[in-house]
Amino acid sequence: MNNLTDRFLRYVQQDTQSDTETGLTPSTPGQMIFAKKLVDELKEIGLVEVTLDENGYVMATLPSNTDKEVPTIGFVAHMDTSPDMSGKHVKPRIVEHYDGGDIVLNAEQNIVTRIADFPELAAYKGQDMIVTDGTTLLGADDKAGLAEILTAMEVLMAKDIPHGKIRVGFTPDEEIGAGADYFDVEKFGAEWAYTLDGGPIGELEFENFNAAGAKITFKGRNIHPGYAKGKMRNSIRIANQFVTMLSRFQTPEHTEGYEGFFHLMDMRGDVESTQLTYIVRDHSRERFEERKKELIHLVNKINNEFGENTCSIDMKDQYYNMEEKIRPVMHIVDIAEEAMKACDIKPLIKPIRGGTDGSRLSYMGLPCPNIFAGGHNFHGRYECVPVQSMEKAVDVIVKIAELVAKR
């Protein structure tokens, strides 16, 4: 087994599931344990300036091996896995020479990756597919990225390819939107970087959503139902009215490409009080601002109908579309595209319907497009990654380093 696959299989067995509720960075102790192991490994393969800070951020340097003036670039991946599904006791399995059909993940529990549900997997026929046992996620998001970056650094050293200084950054808590919170851009010291955190082979992304989160609270008044006429105010029903005032088609399940949405993520309440949790997403900054105004407008409408302070909103911007920061330095995307083509990969440039560490980092002064790490079906039991896609990601990293030094 090569270093890349071996690394990946080791990494996914580390429980690094992040947690939205702890308020700590890293949000879970497993991430710090993993970070320490990565530090050891980075030193072992020969990287220098290897650091780990109290928030779990790992950084390291592959020094330049050329006299030429070459800009310092970076590669970034995240150590945590999604809070949506358990990342504990992950039991990865390699399906060698995948036949392009259904994959039985767990015969006992009858958990099967059906090609009817995931037809895109058929393209990997003949390759080696790493899958779960159906009871956890895999964690290719983003342990594939980590394994690829480390392996690429090894390849660069072994092959003696001329390259400039390269910085490596591993972050905690990307999955809970906090991956960039304590990222020290100045200490990282790269002119630009790439996150390896995307899906299928070829993905190259420099546009993502503008994003906000909103908690909307409805206050009611509870009265014995037998005596409620003209007195009771049922906050659940008012919240329900609010929900139906937003277009039912501007939702994740009805939109794609550059279309934005309102996503009702959570609804909980009783007669006295009901809370709705929404996320607001749009690639266009202008439409994003309009969407936020629309929510406030609807809150006011509810208050006009049911009385002042019936409804209140607590809304915060989460991240912005990195396109604004990438356009002025578009050559960094061109280099990645060129590298993919040189590695016989067809670049798939498309807007991310989400965010990445890279979008926040771009606004913090480190322009940071995203490159595929190779996986499919993130955040769930059907997550999988072809070994050959990971190998290609390693090739792309190496080629980028080479191209930057040649310019």
Ligand SMILES: [Zn+2]
């Ligand atoms: Zn990820």
